[in-house]
Amino acid sequence: MFLWQYLLTLLLLITVQICKAQRCEEFTDLNLCHALIGTNLKVRLLLYTRENVTCATLVSHANFSSHPQFNLSRTTAFIIHGYRPTGSPPAWIQKFSDMLLAREDMNVIVVDWNYGAANVNYFKAVENTYKAADNLTAFIKIMQENGASLNSIYLIGVSLGAHIAGFVGANLNGSIGRITGLDAAGPQFTGNPPEKRLDPTDAQFVDVLHTDIDGLGFREPLGHIDFYANGGTDQPGCPKTMFSGSSYFKCDHQRSVMLFLDSLDRTCTSRGFPCSSYKDFLNGNCLNCEGFGAEGCPVFGYDVTKWRDVLLKLGQTKTYFNTNKVSPYCTTSYRVDVMIWNQDVRWGYITVKLHGNGKETVATINHRASQFQKFTETKLFAQFDKDLQSVKKMSLKFSTGNVLKPKYKLRVLRIRLTHLERKESFCRYDVILEENKEVTFRPIPCEDSNF
């Protein structure tokens, strides 16, 4: 009898031990009921490392020694989510930590403040950001006491999370390494003084992406560098009407995360061109990257740290880039120079199609009617959805949008396309573009020339 009892206790202890070891922590899953009633703030920190990529462990403020994989000599990235009106876990959270770990051997801590963010009352969630920031600040201070350097702290904040990152940074006197703000929240923060929002003094380096400045995002620059994807307003591929349901509200906003994940993937890069306005950028007035030396204009995303020193020297930089509808989001940019010999000024849109190796890519320059003037070079900015390594043929189409006017002809002396990354260019001389008629030809290597 005694033996039996002894064995049973042992068995129980073993199972408890096994269960304890294998238990994976999950992001808090709440539902609409919680959001309706409202939740009180509870911050959970889920640690992922290369040792436990898929299985998170909960780290507490007190006991660091129980997490042997939590190596404080490595970079520690905190992913801070935003407002959760429905209480569901963010769909991208697992992918985010996976991809960060794939890029670098670091500690990824998912800051789960779903209790606090899940609330139909947005103002309550905004209030909770300050408390969540205090909580996180305390944790980082303990990390510091245990030997972590603030330089190796990297905060990635999405929406409200971006401001939390800002508050944490401010609490720590801006000495943490880097903050990335992904479409920092606008409502209740727009117009706030710097201490009540994310700002460049919150960390040694602050990079911010804007994807929904006319909705849930923040319009003004917030960091050392601010990227405005597609002007920061409407993202391609996102619904334009309310009939598409909830995605109408969140698609633009959420795109910021998708773009950042794409940058982690390194399939292709999106360069941000410094410019005063999106209009100027589209007009091709901001294609000069000489200020950044051999590296060229800063590339959006995880690797923007390469430009850190030059950007810090510049203070604040506002940059623009365009994206595709789906991943891979990066576009291929060409500068197009057109010179005509028509006696009269012509206005219109140019569509460029490139063909090569059975693939085809189109760019329509139609954000405004371009002006073409006799013997004057007209500079256009064409963005293609994919990059063709060798262009065998190209097609050009000129259109004016006029219905009743006579069909005009654009008499081109020379058209020159320059790949902005590879700097290679090809030309075509002496072409007549009849309105709405596509002309296809073989481009020839440019004889390096300026008239």
Next chain:
Amino acid sequence: MDIELQTKTNGATYLSKEQVPAGNGDGAAYRITEVGEEDGLLSAQTSGCNGGTVASDHAVETQINLEKIHTPQETSAVCRIKGELNEVIFWRVKLWMAIIILFFFIFAVIIMSMLLCSVIHEDKDEIFDPSTFQVPQCFNGSFQLPNLVFTEELFTMSSNESQTLAGELREKLADLYRSSPALGRYFSKADIYAFRNQLLLADFQLTFLMPAEHQDQLRNITLSRKMVYNVFRQFLYDQEPDESGQMYIDPVSLKMFLKH
């Protein structure tokens, strides 16, 4: 006047029928206006017109209600206009028909003139007077014919063989520049004046004539070495090596410079 009187009586009978279920003036007033509104302008039915007249005959209490909808003066004005619109101008054409036809006519004239304009549109860039082209601009250059079988006779320009080859090449050059939209009008002639060395280099001269006015602009841009050279080079890149056979010109070998 005759018509107006008739319609009045018509309206009156119609109204008296309607009044029975309504019972009071109030209801009648509403119905009257309903009739008025349902009456299309084009329906040619004029009974609605009498609403105003009838209403003014009614008791004062009705008047108050009516004021919210139509004052009698307004209604009678509408009525008068309707009446006038329905006047026959000639044959069976009524005034409203004439007005609509007039509008259609104006619209058609606008469209026609726009279409006509686009058809007879003269392209300013296609008008030029070759007799004013007198200032010459010449280019010299050479190119290589790698596919051509070399014979000694080609070196002497007077030989039959070199004459035919020169003729063919001259034709080729002339065709290429004459068909050029930008340069064609200025092109005067092409000459092949020598064949040189084993690699068979052909020397050529191109002559263009341009007008005295704007000659600086033309000299620097349209008829610049860059443009003339690249039009030739582009033509050479477009040719298929196997199709042009012996006459194949190597694009890379093309050299050209302005003759001063």
